[in-house]
Amino acid sequence: MGKSSSVEASSVLDRVLVLEMVRVTEAAAIAASKLVGRGDEKAADAAAVEAMRKAFDNLYMDGTVVIGEGERDEAPMLFIGEKVGGAPGRGPKIDIALDPLEGTTITAKAGPNALAVLAAAEEGNLLNAPDVYMEKLAVGPGYPPGVIDLAKTPTENVEAVARAKGVAPSDIIVCVLDRPRHEKLIAELRAIGCGVVLIGDGDVAGVIATTNPETTIDMYMGSGGAPEGVLACAALRCVGGQFNGKLLFRNDDERARARKWGIDDLDRIYKLEDLAKGDCIFAATGVTDGSLLDGVKRLATGKMTTHSVVMRASSGTVRWVKGEHRIK
Ligand SMILES: O=P(O)(O)OC[C@H]1O[C@](O)(COP(=O)(O)O)[C@@H](O)[C@@H]1O
Numbered sequence: 001m002g003k004s005s006s007v008e009a010s011s012v013l014d015r016v017l018v019l020e021m022v023r024v025t026e027a028a029a030i031a032a033s034k035l036v037g038r039g040d041e042k043a044a045d046a047a048a049v050e051a052m053r054k055a056f057d058n059l060y061m062d063g064t065v066v067i068g069e070g071e072r073d074e075a076p077m078l079f080i081g082e083k084v085g086g087a088p089g090r091g092p093k094i095d096i097a098l099d100p101l102e103g104t105t106i107t108a109k110a111g112p113n114a115l116a117v118l119a120a121a122e123e124g125n126l127l128n129a130p131d132v133y134m135e136k137l138a139v140g141p142g143y144p145p146g147v148i149d150l151a152k153t154p155t156e157n158v159e160a161v162a163r164a165k166g167v168a169p170s171d172i173i174v175c176v177l178d179r180p181r182h183e184k185l186i187a188e189l190r191a192i193g194c195g196v197v198l199i200g201d202g203d204v205a206g207v208i209a210t211t212n213p214e215t216t217i218d219m220y221m222g223s224g225g226a227p228e229g230v231l232a233c234a235a236l237r238c239v240g241g242q243f244n245g246k247l248l249f250r251n252d253d254e255r256a257r258a259r260k261w262g263i264d265d266l267d268r269i270y271k272l273e274d275l276a277k278g279d280c281i282f283a284a285t286g287v288t289d290g291s292l293l294d295g296v297k298r299l300a301t302g303k304m305t306t307h308s309v310v311m312r313a314s315s316g317t318v319r320w321v322k323g324e325h326r327i328k
């Protein structure tokens with residue numbers, strides 16, 4: 001663990017068949033899609049979890065969930081530490097970070113950008129992030145290393161990105177989760193003239209949006225789930241971009257959780273490679289239409305379509321996969 005060279009690490013992931021990961025996110029997205037707009041977040045999440053759990057059985061790997069639905073006592077399936085994959089004790093040892101339904105509320109309300117998501121890496125390469133909040137700061141590819149710095153103010157970060165992009169700070173577009181806790185941040189950004197794209201939920205898609213010029217989003221700022229931070233980092237490792245993240249603790253119980261997962265420095269600012277290092281795979285399937293992917297569509301022809309992406313850090317290959325499935 002940790003000591004293998006990147007060549008060895010790559011061959012470990014090769015054996016898992018990168019493309020097979022898409023079948024897992026497809027299964028979760030299809031299951032959740034039946035609950036789109038039905039107002040039942042829990043049912044949608046449960047459907048995605050169950051389908052993803054089952055789909056893992058078809059993969060030749062000895063997988064361990066390192067980021068999942070919660071701790072063993074609070075999640076019946078896909079809890080942290082759960083073994084997944086069809087070759088326990090035999091197949092390659094893979095760590096899995098997952099969010100079978102990223103955007104439960106979005107799904108319940110039929111909003112944009114709900115995804116089924118997972119990341120896979122060689123054992124030890126994904127941060128075992130506790131289920132606490134994380135302060136996030138991200139920018140897409142093409143900027144000088146270190147252009148963003150969470151130790152600096154939002155204004156300073158916008159100014160640095162604007163300078164590097166050769167535009168005025170007021171030309172910078174920042175994506176932020178629409179939450180009362182972000183009032184001050186939003187006011188600061190608007191005071192310097194930034195465009196603030198407020199999203200209701202789904203910061204995995206929000207962070208990844210910085211990598212796609214078509215979204216016009218330059219930066220991502222604000223706090224959201226730490227597990228979602230690690231998932232987004234796995235994607236940025238594949239397509240480029242920079243990320244800073246800092247765990248936020250609301251009480252001693254959350255601090256104790258972090259220590260339990262081996263996190264000693266509670267004030268650390270994590271960079272991209274601290275959260276997802278070495279080779280890794282990121283896969284996602286759209287549940288509802290969004291900036292990254294279209295959602296699951298049931299057609300009158302008796303077919304349904306899915307849209308997925310699977311990418312890999314070592315090669316930088318990004319594959320867009322359109323699936324056509326028979327409706328059973
Ligand atoms: O809603 P909160 O507590 O602000 O948490 C933000 C987190 O919730 C989400 O918006 C949606 O998370 P779920 O997958 O649990 O529905 C994430 O994208 C984000 O990181």
Ligand SMILES: [Mn+2]
Pocket residue numbers: 099101102103225228
């Ligand atoms: Mn989520």
